Amino acid sequence: MQTHSQTQATFAMLDKPHRLVASDRVEGTPVRRSDGTKVGTIERLMIDKASGKVAYAVLSFGGFMGVGVKHIPVPWDRMKYSVALDAYEINLSDEELSHSPLFEGDEAFDWGYRDDVIGNLNFYRTPPY
Amino acid sequence: MQTHSQTQATFAMLDKPHRLVASDRVEGTPVRRSDGTKVGTIERLMIDKASGKVAYAVLSFGGFMGVGVKHIPVPWDRMKYSVALDAYEINLSDEELSHSPLFEGDEAFDWGYRDDVIGNLNFYRTPPY
Numbered sequence: 001m002q003t004h005s006q007t008q009a010t011f012a013m014l015d016k017p018h019r020l021v022a023s024d025r026v027e028g029t030p031v032r033r034s035d036g037t038k039v040g041t042i043e044r045l046m047i048d049k050a051s052g053k054v055a056y057a058v059l060s061f062g063g064f065m066g067v068g069v070k071h072i073p074v075p076w077d078r079m080k081y082s083v084a085l086d087a088y089e090i091n092l093s094d095e096e097l098s099h100s101p102l103f104e105g106d107e108a109f110d111w112g113y114r115d116d117v118i119g120n121l122n123f124y125r126t127p128p129y
Numbered sequence: 130m131q132t133h134s135q136t137q138a139t140f141a142m143l144d145k146p147h148r149l150v151a152s153d154r155v156e157g158t159p160v161r162r163s164d165g166t167k168v169g170t171i172e173r174l175m176i177d178k179a180s181g182k183v184a185y186a187v188l189s190f191g192g193f194m195g196v197g198v199k200h201i202p203v204p205w206d207r208m209k210y211s212v213a214l215d216a217y218e219i220n221l222s223d224e225e226l227s228h229s230p231l232f233e234g235d236e237a238f239d240w241g242y243r244d245d246v247i248g249n250l251n252f253y254r255t256p257p258y
Binding site: 004019020022023024025026027043045046047048049050051052053054055057076077101 | 147148149150151152153154155156173174175177178179180181182184187205206217241
């Protein structure tokens with residue numbers, strides 16, 4: 001049962017901006033360029049077990065009915081949500097996307113590693129989180 | 130297309146332990162006590178937008194067919210996965226669980242805030258992440 005004081009506290013905070021976001025709210029959120037064109041969809045977040053920090057988001061794009069889907073890692077600090085676009089606003093060019101690797105359907109790719117492979121995919125060239 | 134060198138790199142890392150875990154793999158994972166009894170299920174992770182750090186996991190438990198489900202925040206550093214249990218091993222007593230608030234079905238509770246309300250729910254009394 002939610003107590004009275006908790007209800008009050010909840011209402012008192014309704015006008016504050018959120019500092020937190022739910023993982024299952026990020027998953028499935030579209031990614032668009034500033035002009036509104038769709039880049040792809042955030043598939044999941046990869047989290048460092050030791051530090052609890054998001055290492056990167058996995059962006060999926062392209063393909064048709066699961067075939068030919070490509071993935072690219074996106075550093076967390078690039079994940080800026082745009083209310084206007086109702087999407088994460090990330091300006092990835094077709095040229096940049098063309099460099100990312102293709103993984104069809106359930107093809108095994110171990111996103112649990114961040115080292116060499118992920119480093120190679122990270123065209124942002126950001127330092128490890 | 131996955132290049133030859135990427136394939137090699139992937140295979141070379143197959144015997145290393147994972148440092149990362151996928152958000153959608155954490156969601157839905159059961160939580161058990163060391164003796165194997167089930168406490169509940171990890172519902173989602175709440176992530177700090179600014180820092181990219183997991184603020185806490187939301188553990189749901191109790192209830193029947195969505196009615197009477199209760200939630201409790203679990204600090205990330207308590208999220209130790211046990212291969213033997215095939216679950217997160219978290220020893221929460223019935224006494225501790227009884228102190229957590231009840232939210233039925235889709236009752237609005239804004240997990241996006243961490244301040245007062247979340248602080249009140251946090252019987253671990255860990256400092257804010």
